[in-house]
Amino acid sequence: MPDTVTLLIEPLPAGETVTDIEATFREVDAAEPALRVGELSTQRGDGIFETLAVSDGHPQEARAHLERLRNSARICELPEPDLPQWEAAIARAAAALPAHGEFALKLVLSRGVEHGPAPTAWLHATPAADFSGPREHGVRVVTLDRGYARDAAGKAPWLLLGAKTLSYATNMAALREAKRRGADDTIFISSDGYVMEGPTSSVILRHDDVYSTPAPTGAILHGTTQLSLFGYLERTGRRTEYRDIPVAELGSADAIWLLSSVRLAVGVTALDATSVPYDAEATREFNAYLQSPRD
């Protein structure tokens, strides 16, 4: 059984019914050329994506990811994706992957080729990296200035904040800066001094028995993992809240986690080179929940 699956997708307009949805997918060898040189996704990062986990054959939270894909398309003025088509593509890829293990499944919807066929879409599933180390031992984090205020989304909608666009060069640059400073990851701070998110993760804090995360007011991506974990925490009797979190509260938290779809929950052990309380037991509990089949 292959451990990599790549499908080129002929995107259907939302709501279109077709008799043979499978005929809109073409499985290709990921090592072979598949995209045109004029692709706006590669030339300008002009497109959107989602990455979801496939755990032991189960695509985690596929609906939440597809709804966010639709929201990103709306923000970027891309044609609305047909969610049943994407669901069928995810199901086909998940069925083709080995029944055991963790995989990262990436969905891409690009603006396509200028003056050519548009949009372009594909799915690419590969084995997930081994995150057992950071899940068990946590990560050292530095705070970095994001360069805009927490209300930037409303003032400058062309920044496309809140959409998961392909333009991740700045996010990767922030991770390199974190490594240069001797850390593993970073938490972005808005220019007006509020906690935002990591370059590839959401941030949650615990003070006493209350879990909080920055309000998803548009400047950050609303994480599917954070949303799912908050649901779990509420169902198991714990308090959660969305609110503006001043940066000083990172220093007073009883625990801080970064959450994302494939790495899942990792606890923060140090913040700007100062040790912070780390809750290994709660992290294990969160990851046991996040690795169980979720819809």
Ligand code: PLP
């Ligand atoms: N924020 C950003 C900027 C991200 O890139 C990601 C995921 O890649 C997240 C938050 C977490 O989102 P999710 O939990 O849906 O993976």
